[in-house]
Amino acid sequence: MNWGTKIVMSFILFVGLIVTMVTISMRQDVSLVAKDYYVQEIAYQDQIERIKNYRDLGENQIKLEYKKQTSQIVLTLPKSYAGKGEIHFFRPSDASLDARYVLRPDSEGYQRFEAGDFKKGLWKVKISWHENDREYYEEKTLVI
Known part of the structure; x- marks a missing residue:
């Protein structure tokens, strides 16, 4: 595997990590201490x-x-x-x-x-x- 392929694979893994983190954070319940x-x-x-x-x-x-x-x-x-x-x-x-x-x-x-x-x-x-x-x-x- 040459260095160009390694760069592309690293980029794909990075994008996959970011998409996973965004998905996890969007599913978290964010509630205030009190509604008012x-x-x-x-x-x-x-x-x-x-x-x-x-x-x-x-x-x-x-x-x-x-x-x-x-x-x-x-x-x-x-x-x-x-x-x-x-x-x-x-x-x-x-x-x-x-x-x-x-x-x-x-x-x-x-x-x-x-x-x-x-x-x-x-x-x-x-x-x-x-x-x-x-x-x-x-x-x-x-x-x-």
């Missing part, structure tokens, strides 16, 4: 206020734990909690796995979720509520 991302970005100052309100709670902050032995996710709210809110389990890698629940702690301030309902991996848990005319927001990372 730009609207949320504009209203972020309100979110900063919610986060500040949460941090001002001091010792009454919430806790989130994954208990492997009981296969449960336990959210601990202050016993004095009397507001209304929601918890959003956000899966960064797949938005179709996201789940939202209403905050309904028991008399001790615990709310339990079955870990089997969630796929293993990284989750962002977004907790928001309002109480006494104030809004609160906290975001925690959870690995199942």
